[in-house]
Amino acid sequence: MASAEEETTASRDLMWRLIGPVSELSNRQCRLIYSSFGYDSDVCLFHVKGDFFAMDARCSHSGGPLCDGDIEEANGVLQVFCPWHDYDFNLKTGKSNTGLQQQVHEVKVEDGSVFVKHASLLSLKPFPMVSKN
């Protein structure tokens, strides 16, 4: 039987998480994907110029909602601009010209479905609140 410590470690392992069908997910430039770890671990799934990109949804500067940011291409680099203070983040690498680094996640498309590699469960719908009692 696994110890509590082993279970905690296992739950942090990165796994491919099924998000949904390409046909549905490609019709919006960005959508919020909920994490079972909670608000701070939610993910933005971008679909830009035929490619999917995933990064943490809360800006590494002060937590702004990157899913609401503008997406622009400059010199072949796709970037999202945080709506709160306009910091840029490279959609592929998560790097910002400010020196900040946004966590990005691997994405793959297989058999018409989009998968994101993440330690938590991911869902298009919010996870139910867990009672602390």
Ligand code: FES
């Ligand atoms: S919170 Fe995103 S740039 Fe400040």
